[in-house]
Amino acid sequence: MDIQPDERTINEIPLEEIVDTPMGGKSNIILDSQILTTLMGCPRLADFRFNHNFVSIAGKSNSLECGSIVHTYQEYYNKNLIWGLKKETAHQHGLAAAEMYITGCRGCAVFVPSEELPKPPCGHKPFEFPGVRNTPKEPDMQNPREKYKTGWQWVLDTIDQYYHFYRNDHWVPLEVEVVKGKVLYEDDEIRVLWKAKLDLTVDTNQGIYPVDHKTMKQNRNTISMNNQFIGQCLIMDTRNVFLNKIGFQKTLKPEDKFKRPPVSYSAQRLLEWQGETLPFYSKLLLMYAETGHFPPNFDHCEGKYGNCAFLPVCEANPDMREEEIKKLFIIGPEWNPTNDDDSFDEVE
Numbered sequence: 001m002d003i004q005p006d007e008r009t010i011n012e013i014p015l016e017e018i019v020d021t022p023m024g025g026k027s028n029i030i031l032d033s034q035i036l037t038t039l040m041g042c043p044r045l046a047d048f049r050f051n052h053n054f055v056s057i058a059g060k061s062n063s064l065e066c067g068s069i070v071h072t073y074q075e076y077y078n079k080n081l082i083w084g085l086k087k088e089t090a091h092q093h094g095l096a097a098a099e100m101y102i103t104g105c106r107g108c109a110v111f112v113p114s115e116e117l118p119k120p121p122c123g124h125k126p127f128e129f130p131g132v133r134n135t136p137k138e139p140d141m142q143n144p145r146e147k148y149k150t151g152w153q154w155v156l157d158t159i160d161q162y163y164h165f166y167r168n169d170h171w172v173p174l175e176v177e178v179v180k181g182k183v184l185y186e187d188d189e190i191r192v193l194w195k196a197k198l199d200l201t202v203d204t205n206q207g208i209y210p211v212d213h214k215t216m217k218q219n220r221n222t223i224s225m226n227n228q229f230i231g232q233c234l235i236m237d238t239r240n241v242f243l244n245k246i247g248f249q250k251t252l253k254p255e256d257k258f259k260r261p262p263v264s265y266s267a268q269r270l271l272e273w274q275g276e277t278l279p280f281y282s283k284l285l286l287m288y289a290e291t292g293h294f295p296p297n298f299d300h301c302e303g304k305y306g307n308c309a310f311l312p313v314c315e316a317n318p319d320m321r322e323e324e325i326k327k328l329f330i331i332g333p334e335w336n337p338t339n340d341d342d343s344f345d346e347v348e
């Protein structure tokens, strides 16, 4: 059952309403892959990020910023192709958008939505072009804190190499950055609406598939235990998601750093996730929300790319945690899957 694109239903329901139990009725639960994956990792972190909307004052990491530059290029390049522009023109427009992500737009970077002015005067999406804060043009190799960073000049060079590498490919872009919603589970107690933001959907000649752009500094194999990919398959009625891997390695040839592997699922695995995994965690979320207690998971404090940003908060005494949060975080925009947040993408 598809939920019709009533924007309010799919996109704009604040998280306090994610778990909504009308008197005596069943609970409606709205989930996306970032909420579910965070919930599986650490319920307290899910509460911080998605109920309280705490955002680090330090801004995005260098890896996330480089990923966002590429995502911005991809969005505008593919949009322009869909509008019928020539590839070279679409590429130039994509590069211009990537450059604006780097320099920032005064209209949307510091935008605060209000009743009178819900959207930025520049016509962009709120916070669309924030400017980079942790990405230099070229890393200073003498600076030990900077020498591992990727510079934005190299990101733009990589985009150019990517464009030339795929100039004659057969992918036809159909949709860019769309959010889709679908009721994936319903029983007597709960109804689960799944929301997925798709970077891109393409016609590959073999069929229509969702595509996820992944930037990385080192090639990593992607495993298929992935809520985002499974959710996208169920929303799109396919059994494959294509990754559009874009590597920032300086020593690799284009064919070794630009790859488009599929992640494939059997029908049984998709059904297992839809009929067992999703309802289990939805009911768990309902219980956390009803009791107001989101327990911490100590196994999630250290990650592949460093410690959890909230570690100093959890390591403080319970009566000091609010203070600690104020030092490190601000309250960001209310979460919805159209927010430009790639922080769960595989980067580094």
Ligand SMILES: [Zn+2]
Residues within 6 Å of the ligand: 105, 106, 107, 108, 109, 120, 122, 123, 124, 128, 129
């Ligand atoms: Zn703007």
